[in-house]
Amino acid sequence: xxxxxxxxxxxxxxxxxxxxxxxxxxxxxxxxxxxxxxxxxxxxxxxxxxxxxxxxxxxxxxxxxxxxxxxxxxxxxxxxxxxxxxxxxxxxxxxxxxxxxxxxxxxxxxxxxxxxxxxxxxxxxxxxxxxxxxxxxxxxxxxxxxxxxxxxxxxxxxxxxxxxxxxxxxxxxxxxxxxxxxxxxxxxxxxxxxxxxxxxxxxxxx
Amino acid sequence: xxxxxxxxxxxxxxxxxxxxxxxxxxxxxxxxxxxxxxxxxxxxxxxxxxxxxxxxxxxxxxxxxxxxxxxxxxxxxxxxxxxxxxxxxxxxxxxxxxxxxxxxxxxxxxxxxxxxxxxxxxxxxxxxxxxxxxxxxxxxxxxxxxxxxxxxxxxxxxxxxxxxxxxxxxxxxxxxxxxxxxxxxxxxxxxxxxxxxxx
Numbered sequence: 001x002x003x004x005x006x007x008x009x010x011x012x013x014x015x016x017x018x019x020x021x022x023x024x025x026x027x028x029x030x031x032x033x034x035x036x037x038x039x040x041x042x043x044x045x046x047x048x049x050x051x052x053x054x055x056x057x058x059x060x061x062x063x064x065x066x067x068x069x070x071x072x073x074x075x076x077x078x079x080x081x082x083x084x085x086x087x088x089x090x091x092x093x094x095x096x097x098x099x100x101x102x103x104x105x106x107x108x109x110x111x112x113x114x115x116x117x118x119x120x121x122x123x124x125x126x127x128x129x130x131x132x133x134x135x136x137x138x139x140x141x142x143x144x145x146x147x148x149x150x151x152x153x154x155x156x157x158x159x160x161x162x163x164x165x166x167x168x169x170x171x172x173x174x175x176x177x178x179x180x181x182x183x184x185x186x187x188x189x190x191x192x193x194x195x196x197x198x199x200x201x202x203x204x205x206x
Numbered sequence: 207x208x209x210x211x212x213x214x215x216x217x218x219x220x221x222x223x224x225x226x227x228x229x230x231x232x233x234x235x236x237x238x239x240x241x242x243x244x245x246x247x248x249x250x251x252x253x254x255x256x257x258x259x260x261x262x263x264x265x266x267x268x269x270x271x272x273x274x275x276x277x278x279x280x281x282x283x284x285x286x287x288x289x290x291x292x293x294x295x296x297x298x299x300x301x302x303x304x305x306x307x308x309x310x311x312x313x314x315x316x317x318x319x320x321x322x323x324x325x326x327x328x329x330x331x332x333x334x335x336x337x338x339x340x341x342x343x344x345x346x347x348x349x350x351x352x353x354x355x356x357x358x359x360x361x362x363x364x365x366x367x368x369x370x371x372x373x374x375x376x377x378x379x380x381x382x383x384x385x386x387x388x389x390x391x392x393x394x395x396x397x398x399x400x401x402x403x404x405x
Contacts, residue, residue: 004236020269021269021271021272024268024269024272025276028276029279032279035283036286039287041289042294043290043291043293046295047293050297135301139379140375140379141377141378173289175355
């Protein structure tokens with residue numbers, strides 16, 4: 001491929017030329033911005049609806065008793081502090097016939113290859129009702145075993161083992177009260193941190 | 207302008223990935239399943255064609271000194287459009303390609319074609335250049351996906367072909383991407399030098 005683009009104009013850096021460059025770029029950017037605004041107007045609602053659908057699907061998995069979910073609740077400083085090193089993304093109230101039956105918390109923890117986004121369901125008594133992975137980039141064939149809820153050596157799904165855990169179980173730690181998938185300790189630890197944080201946040205919320 | 211010659215260049219003699227060695231990063235990163243490859247290939251094809259046409263159309267009024275900045279603005283505009291449209295209408299593909307769609311902005315195939323072809327040629331020629339170079343890119347992606355998904359995961363487009371215990375898992379990891387791409391490039395160079403000798 002040739003890289004000898006012919007210079008069409010002589011270099012003269014007089015103010016007029018500089019203004020011409022600026023104005024050309026400015027106009028191009030404005031045209032592109034207007035076009036993007038148009039596309040965004042068409043797609044924004046659709047994207048929001050798709051995301052909400054996905055969120056509800058993930059929430060139904062972790063809060064099986066719920067029939068409906070509230071909009072995202074406001075996140076207070078206290079809740080962020082309770083989550084510690086884990087990022088609290090959003091909190092939704094799980095409702096059954098209009099009555100609160102717990103919370104679905106979306107948290108982002110660090111795995112071995114990147115962020116693990118997950119949904120954790122916690123019922124009114126502070127018991128974990130389910131864990132589901134929303135998004136991850138764990139290694140295929142190793143960390144992905146954790147993401148797919150494969151069985152640990154004890155024969156329980158690595159995500160399912162969190163169901164029934166409460167704050168009373170103490171700090172959740174891989175190796176003592178949480179079993180890892182062999183070879184995927186870091187991914188398991190990431191999920192464990194996420195669940196602990198979700199329990200802590202739910203505890204603060206009462 | 208010679209459409210036949212342009213087609214041959216895009217697919218074989220000037221194939222963007224195997225001969226010009228452009229866009230290797232995305233080629234290795236996303237070619238783990240046929241659906242990914244198809245989604246990425248078609249997205250690049252559309253963006254490449256659209257930006258080629260626009261850049262060719264405005265080439266006479268673009269001052270030389272800021273042409274790269276102008277190219278990037280045009281390309282980024284199209285990439286963002288495609289990204290939003292994918293998220294809205296085919297969320298499954300948008301999710302599995304993730305950050306690699308926004309990264310098309312800096313994919314050197316598109317900037318490379320803007321600089322070396324559409325900035326110097328007419329709108330119609332640039333249009334076909336976009337289509338054919340895009341097809342060349344997509345063809346390589348699909349070849350890589352075919353090999354890596356079939357041998358690495360034992361499936362094709364998600365359908366299991368080889369029983370679960372046989373596939374070579376390493377092929378779906380980055381290292382497998384390097385290996386498969388290396389072999390494809392070698393095969394391409396071999397075929398090209400063969401055909402030169404034949405003449």
